[in-house]
Amino acid sequence: MSILQNMAIRHKLILIIMLVCVTGLVLAGVIFISWESSVFRNNMVQNVSTQAEMIAENCKASLAFQDAEDAKETLQALRVESSIVFGAVYTKERKVFATYYRDYAEMKVHPLEFQESGFSFDEGFLSVFRPIVLDGEVIGTVCLRSDLSPMYQMLKRNIGIIIAVLFLSSLAAFLMSSRLQKVISEPILSLAKVAKVVSEEKDYSTRAVKRGNDEVGLLIDAINEMMEQIQRRDTELVDAKEKLEVRVEERTEELTTANKQLTQEIAVRERVEESLRKTEEKYRIQFEGALDAIFVADAETGIIIDCNPAAMKLVGREKSELIGQHQRILHPPDKIDGGFSKTYKEHFKTKQGQTLETQIITKKGEIKDVAVKASLLEVGGKKVMQGIFRDITIRKKAELRQAQLLEQLENANNELKDFAYVVSHDLKAPLRGIKTLADWISTDYADKLDESGKEQLDLLVSRVGRMHNLIDGILQYSRVGRVREEQLDVNLNELASEVIDMVSLPENITIEVESSLPTIKCERTRIMQVFQNLLSNAVKYMDKPQGHIKIGCVEEKGFWKFSIADNGPGIEEKFFEKIFQMFQTLSPRDEFESTGIGLTVVKKIVEMYGGKIWLESKLGEGSTFFFTLSEKEMGVKNENLKTSFIS
Amino acid sequence: MRTSRPVLLVEDDSVDAMTVKRALKDLNVVNPLIHKINGEEALEYLRAHQSNGRPCLVLLDLNMPKMNGIEFLKIVKDNEELKSIPVVVLTTSREQQDKVESFRLSVAGYMLKSVDYQRFVDTIRTIDLYWTLSELPQNGE
Amino acid sequence: MRIKVYKLIVLALVLFIAAIAPKAWASSAASSEYEVKAAFLYNFIKFVDWPGEETADSSEPISIAIIGKDPFGKAFKPIEDKLIKDRKVVVERFKGLEELEKSGAKDKSEQHPQIDAIRKCHLLFICRSEEEKLEETINLVKGHSVLTVADTEGFLESGGIINFLIEKKKVRFEISVAAAKDAKLKVRSQLLRLAKRIVGEKQSDEAKN
Numbered sequence: 001m002s003i004l005q006n007m008a009i010r011h012k013l014i015l016i017i018m019l020v021c022v023t024g025l026v027l028a029g030v031i032f033i034s035w036e037s038s039v040f041r042n043n044m045v046q047n048v049s050t051q052a053e054m055i056a057e058n059c060k061a062s063l064a065f066q067d068a069e070d071a072k073e074t075l076q077a078l079r080v081e082s083s084i085v086f087g088a089v090y091t092k093e094r095k096v097f098a099t100y101y102r103d104y105a106e107m108k109v110h111p112l113e114f115q116e117s118g119f120s121f122d123e124g125f126l127s128v129f130r131p132i133v134l135d136g137e138v139i140g141t142v143c144l145r146s147d148l149s150p151m152y153q154m155l156k157r158n159i160g161i162i163i164a165v166l167f168l169s170s171l172a173a174f175l176m177s178s179r180l181q182k183v184i185s186e187p188i189l190s191l192a193k194v195a196k197v198v199s200e201e202k203d204y205s206t207r208a209v210k211r212g213n214d215e216v217g218l219l220i221d222a223i224n225e226m227m228e229q230i231q232r233r234d235t236e237l238v239d240a241k242e243k244l245e246v247r248v249e250e251r252t253e254e255l256t257t258a259n260k261q262l263t264q265e266i267a268v269r270e271r272v273e274e275s276l277r278k279t280e281e282k283y284r285i286q287f288e289g290a291l292d293a294i295f296v297a298d299a300e301t302g303i304i305i306d307c308n309p310a311a312m313k314l315v316g317r318e319k320s321e322l323i324g325q326h327q328r329i330l331h332p333p334d335k336i337d338g339g340f341s342k343t344y345k346e347h348f349k350t351k352q353g354q355t356l357e358t359q360i361i362t363k364k365g366e367i368k369d370v371a372v373k374a375s376l377l378e379v380g381g382k383k384v385m386q387g388i389f390r391d392i393t394i395r396k397k398a399e400l401r402q403a404q405l406l407e408q409l410e411n412a413n414n415e416l417k418d419f420a421y422v423v424s425h426d427l428k429a430p431l432r433g434i435k436t437l438a439d440w441i442s443t444d445y446a447d448k449l450d451e452s453g454k455e456q457l458d459l460l461v462s463r464v465g466r467m468h469n470l471i472d473g474i475l476q477y478s479r480v481g482r483v484r485e486e487q488l489d490v491n492l493n494e495l496a497s498e499v500i501d502m503v504s505l506p507e508n509i510t511i512e513v514e515s516s517l518p519t520i521k522c523e524r525t526r527i528m529q530v531f532q533n534l535l536s537n538a539v540k541y542m543d544k545p546q547g548h549i550k551i552g553c554v555e556e557k558g559f560w561k562f563s564i565a566d567n568g569p570g571i572e573e574k575f576f577e578k579i580f581q582m583f584q585t586l587s588p589r590d591e592f593e594s595t596g597i598g599l600t601v602v603k604k605i606v607e608m609y610g611g612k613i614w615l616e617s618k619l620g621e622g623s624t625f626f627f628t629l630s631e632k633e634m635g636v637k638n639e640n641l642k643t644s645f646i647s
Numbered sequence: 648m649r650t651s652r653p654v655l656l657v658e659d660d661s662v663d664a665m666t667v668k669r670a671l672k673d674l675n676v677v678n679p680l681i682h683k684i685n686g687e688e689a690l691e692y693l694r695a696h697q698s699n700g701r702p703c704l705v706l707l708d709l710n711m712p713k714m715n716g717i718e719f720l721k722i723v724k725d726n727e728e729l730k731s732i733p734v735v736v737l738t739t740s741r742e743q744q745d746k747v748e749s750f751r752l753s754v755a756g757y758m759l760k761s762v763d764y765q766r767f768v769d770t771i772r773t774i775d776l777y778w779t780l781s782e783l784p785q786n787g788e
Numbered sequence: 789m790r791i792k793v794y795k796l797i798v799l800a801l802v803l804f805i806a807a808i809a810p811k812a813w814a815s816s817a818a819s820s821e822y823e824v825k826a827a828f829l830y831n832f833i834k835f836v837d838w839p840g841e842e843t844a845d846s847s848e849p850i851s852i853a854i855i856g857k858d859p860f861g862k863a864f865k866p867i868e869d870k871l872i873k874d875r876k877v878v879v880e881r882f883k884g885l886e887e888l889e890k891s892g893a894k895d896k897s898e899q900h901p902q903i904d905a906i907r908k909c910h911l912l913f914i915c916r917s918e919e920e921k922l923e924e925t926i927n928l929v930k931g932h933s934v935l936t937v938a939d940t941e942g943f944l945e946s947g948g949i950i951n952f953l954i955e956k957k958k959v960r961f962e963i964s965v966a967a968a969k970d971a972k973l974k975v976r977s978q979l980l981r982l983a984k985r986i987v988g989e990k991q992s993d994e995a996k997n
Contacts, residue, residue, distance in 0.1 A: 061978035064831040066824070066958070068800055070982055095803045099796065135834045135873055421742075425710065428739060432762050433662030439764045440669070468762065 009188055013181035014174065021173040022166070029162035033155065040154050044083075044126060045119050048146050051081065052130035056142040059089050063097060063132055063140045071098035078102070078144070085125065086110065086145035089132070097140060116141055124148055187216040191223060204231035292390045297327045299348070299376055299383040302340055314370075314389055316362040327387075332361040347374035348385065360389065369396040420478035424471045431471070435464045470583070473597030477582070480526070480604045489636045490524050492517035496551055499531045503539055509547030511535065517553050518560060520634040526605050531564075533598040534625055538566040558631050559611070565624035571617045580613070602627070609634065648703055648778050653679040655702035657689040657719065658737070659711040663760065667706065667737075670764075670771040678703065686714030690722060693729050704778055705734040707754075709745055717745070720752040731784060735774055822863040824959045825952055829937060832950060833872045833911055835979035838933050839972045841873075849876035853906050853934075855925060856884045856915030882906055885921045885928075907932040914938040914948070922946045933972050944987045949973065953984060960984045 007015070055074055062071035075087045078100050087100035094114055113120070115129040116138075125145045132140040187208075194208040204227055210220045287294055293311035297304045307322050315322070315330055331341040335358050338345070343358040355373045362368065374387035442449070442457045449457070493516065500511045520527070531551075538549045544567055552563040571579065571586065578584050580603045583596040606613045606627045617623035648654065654676075658664045664682050671680060681702060683689040689705075696702070705723075709716035716736065724730045733755035738745065741759065749757050758774065761767045833850060850872045854860065858881050870877065882902055906912060912934045914925050919940050926936055926947040936943075939952035944964040949971060951962050966988030968975045980986060 058978070061831075061835060061976075061982050064834070065828060065961075065979075065982050066804065067960075067982045068804055072800075091804070096800060097804060098800060134831070135871075137870070425740065429660055429663075429710070432739065432760065433660060435762050436662050436666050436764060436767075440665075465762075 008185075010178075010181045010185040013185055014177045017177035017181070018170065018173055021177075022170055025162075025166050025169050029159075029166060033158050033162065036158055037151065037155060040151055041121075041126075044146065044148075044151060045128065048084065048126060048128040048144050049119065049130065051078070051084070052128045052142045052144045055087065055089070055144070056130045056132040056140075059098070059140070059142065060132055060134045063089060063091065064134055068098050072100070074098075075100035081146070083146045083148075083150050084144055085147050086143070088143045090114075090141040090143065092139055094141070114141075114143075121148075183212075184216065187211050187220060191216075191220055194223070194227075198227070204234050290388075292388045293370075295322075295327065295330065295387045295389065296379070297344075297385050297387070299385045302327045302344065302385075305384065311389065314362075314368070314391060315360060316364055316366075321363070327385075330360050332359055332367055335359050343372050344374065344385065344387070347372070347387070348376070352376055357392070369393045417478060420475060424475040427471050428468060431464050431467050435461055438464070473583070476529075477597050477601055477604070480529075480601055480608070486523070487521050488524055489519050489521055490527055491519045492527070492553075495524070495528055496531060499528060499535055502532065503535050505539065506542075506547075508545060509539055509542055509549065511549040511551065514550050514552035515554065517551070517562075518631075519636045520560075520629060521636050522609065522629075522634055526608075530602050530605050530627070533602045534564040537598055538564060538568060538623075541568050542566065543569045555631065556628075559628040560631055561626055561628050563624050563626050565622060567622040570619040570621055571615065571623050572619060573617070576615060576617075648676065648678045648775060649781070649783050650703045651678060652703040653681045653700060655689060655692065655705045656680055656682045657684075657686060657705065657711070657716070658682065658708040659684050660708070663708065666760075666764065666767055667771065670768045671775075673768055674772055674775055676771075676775050685711050686716070686719035686722075689719060690714075693723065693732070697728050702732060703783055704774075705732055706737045706774075707734050709736060709738040709740055709749075717748050717752070720749065720754065724752050733778070733783075737770075821954075821959060822860045823866065825939065826860055826863040827867060828952070828959060828961070829911060829913065830867055830870065830872055830877065832935060832937060832979070835976040836935055836968075837974040837976070838910060846874050849878040850911075851909040852877060852879045852911045852913065853882055853909040854879065854913045854915065855882040855906065855918060857917035859915055860913075880905065880909070884915075884918050885925055903928060907934065909934055911935040911937060914940070914943070916940050922948070930970070935971065935973055936967070944985075949975075950983075955984065962986070964988050 004012070055078070058074045059071045062068070062074065071089045075089065075098055078084045078087045079102065082102070084100075085102045088110075089097040089099075091097050113122070113127075115127075117129055117131050119126060119128040121127075125147055128144045128146075130142045130144075131138045132142060187210075191208045194206050197203055197206045207224045207227060208220045210217050210224070287306075287308050290308055290310055293314040294306075294308045295304055295311050296306035304322050304325050304327055307319060312319060312322065326339070327344055328336050328339060328341050335341055335343070340348075341358065343356045346356060347354075352375045353373065355371050357369065357371050359367050360370050369392050370389045371392045372387050372389050374385055377384055377386050438457050438461045442454060442461075446454075493513065496513050496517060503511075505511065535549065535551075539547070546567075548567050550563070550565045552565070554561050554563075575586060579586060580599050582600045584600075585596040603613050606629075610630050610633060611628040613625070613627040615623055615625045654671075656664060656667055658667065664684075668680060668682075671678075681692060681700075683692055693702070707716050707719065711719075716738070720734060723732070723734065730753075734753075735756040735758060736745075736749045736754050737758050737760060739760050746757055756774070756777070758770050761770060829852060833852075838844075860879075864879050868877065868879070882905070907929050909929075912929055914922065914936060916939065918925050918938075922938070922940060922943065923946045929936065930947070935950065936948045937950045937952070938948050941951075943951035944962060944967065947964070947967050947970075949964050949967040951964075953960050953962060961983055962985035963975060963980055963983040964987040965975065965980070969988065
């Protein structure tokens with residue numbers, strides 16, 4: 001069997017084909033012969049039987065009339081048939097009636113067994129028996145014996161033919177199969193070759209040639225594809241190997257570096273640990289020595305785990321009475337919400353690091369106001385809440401007092417304000433009356449009054465006027481602090497020209513705005529008042545035939561320095577302070593009717609805006625009043641800049 | 648005034664009242680002047696003289712005892728019958744608040760009492776001129 | 789070679805006789821001949837066709853008439869139950885013409901019951917005793933489809949159809965085809981072939997099977 005296996009494919013193929021063909025042919029031959037023989041036999045039997053029948057028919061009379069001669073004669077007709085060796089007619093009693101022998105030398109041709117009807121093959125002969133029936137009655141039997149020579153002849157002939165055919169067919173089959181086996185074997189062989197090349201020379205670039213689209217073709221395709229993949233994988237592998245080597249190198253480098261780093265880190269770590277220990281110590285020292293009370297509680301449970309001496313002092317408890325207790329024992333009941341103090345909760349949730357105010361309760365039951373700042377820390381791996389408490393009782397009291405005072409002040413102020421208004425108004429009323437009456441008297445009773453009388457009435461009227469102004473002044477002054485207006489951006493250039501219009505300028509006085517005035521954020525009327533008062537003063541006290549008033553503004557160190565300069569009479573230095581006081585005038589009232597309030601108001605306003613006011617003056621030449629306003633606080637960006645900013 | 652109906656002056660200060668009278672006389676205003684010294688009395692008068700002797704104009708001072716001008720104004724302007732009577736406030740008060748309140752209560756004018764008599768007369772003249780020019784509803788309406 | 793052939797013939801004959809012998813010797817020697825003849829008579833009928841035979845009623849028996857001095861005796865005994873063409877066989881003996889005349893029939897052509905009976909037979913065997921009146925007897929059944937058989941010399945010449953003869957101690961026969969034709973009987977060729985002598989028309993006329 002292994003021999004078969006190890007044979008070359010083409011031999012196998014040829015062998016198989018041949019075998020198949022031969023088998024087929026042989027089988028066909030055998031079947032053919034058998035068939036032929038069978039048919040032939042049947043024919044023979046048929047033949048002989050027919051002949052027997054004929055003889056039987058012909059011998060009817062002979063037998064009936066016992067004419068053996070005639071019977072014999074009839075039998076002689078068998079001579080024609082060369083294959084029939086023996087013929088006999090038997091009587092009813094199975095006795096020989098007439099016989100025929102082809103070859104009288106062959107006595108052995110008598111049948112061994114007698115049959116009444118039928119046929120049998122025996123001793124190389126065919127024996128056929130036929131009954132002779134006359135009028136429905138069997139009167140005898142005919143027996144014919146034929147040798148099988150024709151059959152053997154035929155057989156011989158057939159076999160000869162078959163063999164010839166077999167031979168020729170085999171030859172043809174051989175020729176054809178050796179040609180056609182190539183169809184199968186060649187592709188396989190080439191494939192085998194490829195495989196050989198691959199396995200021996202490791203050459204993955206070889207490919208098999210596809211010849212047809214059958215299974216071998218598919219195989220070739222598959223193998224080619226496989227080769228393709230193998231080749232690819234091979235290259236990939238080589239690449240990967242190279243890359244791997246590179247990587248290994250890199251890795252080794254990395255590891256060496258890492259190792260170095262690690263050693264460094266360890267050194268660092270040790271240092272850090274050392275410093276940590278020192279920090280811990282420091283912390284401990286601070287903790288113990290802090291003036292403020294520090295409580296440390298477990299963040300989750302709220303159980304106090306540590307406290308410093310200041311803490312103990314604050315609540316008047318020993319450490320042993322505090323450690324292990326819940327932090328709520330520090331607070332009075334109204335400061336506790338749901339088992340924790342309110343501030344603790346707030347600190348825990350959102351307000352870490354913020355200072356909240358609450359109250360604590362000492363062991364003796366004394367309640368103290370405290371400010372608490374608490375934060376979540378991690379100490380020794382545990383989350384804790386550290387709270388720093390400061391006793392603010394004193395502060396609280398002070399705050400309370402302050403609040404009270406403020407309230408009083410507020411009230412006083414308010415009273416004053418209302419008072420001022422009412423007073424001024426009510427004070428003015430009788431003044432008006434006096435003046436009116438005085439006027440009427442001087443009008444109605446003009447003829448009844450002498451010079452002195454008229455003068456007195458005039459003085460009366462003037463004094464009334466003064467009184468009026470004084471009251472107005474007071475009212476003005478009081479207003480400065482009272483009515484708070486909206487802070488607007490006031491363009492001082494515009495304001496200045498407005499004020500200049502308002503102040504009734506005599507023809508001999510000019511007012512000039514020297515530099516561009518800024519726009520400031522302030523209450524309009526107040527700043528107007530400043531300019532108004534300063535300008536009206538300058539106008540009022542002008543003693544020169546040509547009066548020049550200059551308004552200016554410079555920037556100095558984050559402040560605007562405004563200036564109102566005049567060429568008036570000037571003011572003596574010793575009066576620089578005085579003039580700002582209430583009701584202070586420099587000239588007798590009869591000369592210049594003045595409330596004495598003007599500058600007081602200006603000063604109040606300027607100082608209210610956080611500025612300063614002073615003056616420079618030279619007697620006989622003029623005075624310049626200066627006042628400053630904070631640019632930072634009141635500054636508004638330049639108009640131009642503003643517009644550009646918008647656009 | 649367009650009509651000859653009286654003018655009601657509600658003023659507590661006698662001097663001021665005298666001044667008004669004097670001014671009117673100087674201006675030859677023929678309308679009779681009814682002078683009440685406080686809001687209450689003024690109201691009484693108005694209620695009593697809704698048709699007969701109904702004033703064509705009320706000159707109202709704001710600062711008065713018992714009932715001040717604003718309160719009076721409120722009541723008058725609340726009254727269906729009386730609210731149609733024009734009221735001109737005549738006061739010394741420059742207070743914004745007073746002005747606001749007055750105009751809120753539909754005053755027909757707000758005049759300042761001048762210290763200077765002449766100016767005072769000018770003011771009254773203006774009032775007279777205005778209320779001569781302006782139409783007024785008929786008697787009793 | 790010839791010697792062997794003869795031997796065979798003798799053997800055959802011996803065997804044949806031996807086959808026949810039990811039957812032949814069972815009965816008396818004299819009657820063996822007539823037993824054979826009786827069998828032959830049966831066989832004759834088998835090989836002869838009567839007109840209208842195909843449509844004849846099979847219940848009607850085949851009748852064999854023997855006229856004259858009956859030589860058969862019990863020769864028919866062994867075969868009396870046998871059927872010929874599926875029909876029973878009846879053997880009737882009739883007296884000879886002389887006797888018949890004596891019995892009262894003067895005119896032979898008249899309807900004599902016996903003569904009618906004879907005429908209705910299939911086969912009429914005329915015994916030797918009727919040798920004198922052979923022709924007359926034959927004429928008796930002329931035109932009646934009766935197979936006339938005898939074992940008398942000159943039977944055929946007298947108009948008989950089949951005549952027995954002995955040759956070499958074997959029962960043989962001779963046939964007159966013409967007579968058969970007259971009797972409207974068809975004799976089969978096989979039978980004719982076995983006849984020692986055929987008288988009449990060509991044999992080919994008869995071979996119509």
